[in-house]
Amino acid sequence: MTQLTPWEAEVAATARGILEWHGRHRFCANCGAPTKMSDGGWRRDCAACSAHHFPRTDPVVIMLVTHGNSVLLGRNAAWPEGMYSLLAGFMEPGEPIEAAVRREVLEESGVVIGAVDYVASQPWPFPASLMIGCRAEALTREITLDPNELEDALWVTREELSVAMAGLSDKIRPARKGALAQFLLTKWLADCWE
Ligand SMILES: [Zn+2]
Structure with missing residues (x-):
């Protein structure tokens, strides 16, 4: 962490946060069905109940x-x-x-x-x-x-x-x-x- 430039650290933090989110949100919090990645990875969609899920902070x-x-x-x-x-x-x-x-x-x-x-x-x-x-x-x-x-x-x-x-x-x-x-x-x- 101490060796990254501010720009590199921001990219790394974004990538890490997005990947962590996908890994922990494979199922719909609304209905329990599996969700699919969409919008270039910035959203997950549920085909069963049409809910959209966004990365959380x-x-x-x-x-x-x-x-x-x-x-x-x-x-x-x-x-x-x-x-x-x-x-x-x-x-x-x-x-x-x-x-x-x-x-x-x-x-x-x-x-x-x-x-x-x-x-x-x-x-x-x-x-x-x-x-x-x-x-x-x-x-x-x-x-x-x-x-x-x-x-x-x-x-x-x-x-x-x-x-x-x-x-x-x-x-x-x-x-x-x-x-x-x-x-x-x-x-x-x-x-x-x-
Ligand atoms: Zn659902």
């Missing part, structure tokens, strides 16, 4: 939650040892982006969120996510983990994060290079939001 919020000089990081038990990243979660039907950010952070960490701003997005076609990157201000600091969602969460200062992102921390390994989490954390370290 599932929105996911990922948020840089800060409180003063600290950022909230968490880790999933399935991740490589020591890897921490920003909290994230799927949006629910009927939910504005800001509400999804507040709900996910509260559910996973118990931290209450105030202001939320959109920053940037990234397609993540594994299989169909669109990562919506936000920054959010925490109103509280106390962490109450949901053990079904996170194995650990902690507040990390700018200084500690700089050390971790240089690969020099023995406790925290940073988010994957090229991922939106890394982009948001780097912007926060530089305090650059243009």
Whole structure:
């Protein structure tokens, strides 16, 4: 991912997303009959009930939650040892982006969120996510983990994060290079939001 140009990454993400969608949507969600590819691969049609099905995208919020000089990081038990990243979660039907950010952070960490701003997005076609990157201000600091969602969460200062992102921390390994989490954390370290 880090070696592709932006154009190449866009083509690769499109191809990956389309192929994933075809692989998982071979039958009509309306009536259960097999569907056929049409429109050059951008649609699937059901001959039994005439429904047209289009490639789907599932929105996911990922948020840089800060409180003063600290950022909230968490880790999933399935991740490589020591890897921490920003909290994230799927949006629910009927939910504005800001509400999804507040709900996910509260559910996973118990931290209450105030202001939320959109920053940037990234397609993540594994299989169909669109990562919506936000920054959010925490109103509280106390962490109450949901053990079904996170194995650990902690507040990390700018200084500690700089050390971790240089690969020099023995406790925290940073988010994957090229991922939106890394982009948001780097912007926060530089305090650059243009
Ligand atoms: Zn059908």
